[in-house]
Amino acid sequence: xxxxxxxxxxxxxxxxxxxxxxxxxxxxxxxxxxxxEALTLIVNAHGGLLKMKLDVHVGQPMxxxxxxxLTGVLFRGL
Numbered sequence: 001x002x003x004x005x006x007x008x009x010x011x012x013x014x015x016x017x018x019x020x021x022x023x024x025x026x027x028x029x030x031x032x033x034x035x036x037e038a039l040t041l042i043v044n045a046h047g048g049l050l051k052m053k054l055d056v057h058v059g060q061p062m063x064x065x066x067x068x069x070l071t072g073v074l075f076r077g078l
Contacts, residue, residue, distance in 0.1 A: 013045035024052055025072075026062040037067075 018040055025035045038052035056062065056077035065072040 015042050015044050017041070018043050021067060022050075023065040023067050024050065024054060024062055025065065026054060026056065026060060029055075 020040045022038055022040060023035055024038045025033065028034050034054060036052055036054045038050045038054075040048055041051055042049040058077060060077040061074060062077060063072050063074055
């Protein structure tokens with residue numbers, strides 16, 4: 001039986017390993033717009049892990065765009 005402090009019981013949603021190309025749009029430290037093709041590694045209903053070169057900071061606003069459908073969503077870096 002799992003204890004109440006079991007990390008698996010504290011998860012809000014299940015993690016899924018998913019590799020998908022996406023476009024990340026954000027500002028650099030000099031507030032210039034930058035975009036980069038990135039790769040999702042792990043996703044869930046509340047966030048995910050991306051592989052990318054762009055430096056991001058906690059709370060930095062960014063936009064993720066699905067290049068196949070040109071749909072996007074705003075998010076903040078952690």
